Amino acid sequence: MGWMKQAPTWVAGVIMAVLFAVVWFGVTLITSPELDLGTRALVSGIVGAMYGLGMGIWLGLARRRYGRVAQHPEFSRAVRRGTVPPDVDTTEWRRAVLAHQQQYRPLRWAAPALYLPMTALAIWLAVTGQPLFWVGAAFFLAIGISTVIVTPRVLRNTDTMLGELDRREHTLRPTPERGTAT
Helix, strand or coil: CHHHHHCCHHHHHHHHHHHHHHHHHHHHHHHCCCCCHHHHHHHHHHHHHHHHHHHHHHHHHHHHHHCCHHHCHHHHHHHHHCCCCCCCCHHHHHHHHHHHHHHHCCHHHHHHHHHHHHHHHHHHHHHHCCCCHHHHHHHHHHHHHHHHHHHHHHHHHHHHHHHHHHHHHHHHCCCCCCCCCC
């Protein structure tokens, strides 16, 4: 999905809206079979448009906070590996890494607080009537577990990257002990 990071924000919002509308349409085929095709399509379009608008706004704000560095695929690769590529603009990378770290830090407590109740609700709904909710329970459980596993790794990697960026900035700057040519 690296191409999605490089797409303009409005294009990403439209793509997310269309994908969400299609998924919503498919889910309502199973969960609400009584709806006619026109109503289902209309509701799916409205829900998809609202989702796309909301996610487009959120994505635009996140991109502004991260800066241009995070829109390139090598940033995601660097965060996964915990390494900073050579010859990067340390100021821009610091901004992007700090924004990424700030986005992930609350997930340490928010992921369990969000996904455990959602999993429990899906299990309760599956047991009390609609077996399709077992899919939702499995989905929320998988997302919750992966978030709990990935978040500490991302935070460790961003700490490592910030340390490397600090090291590079200090080796590039002249210090009073080394003196400067005047």
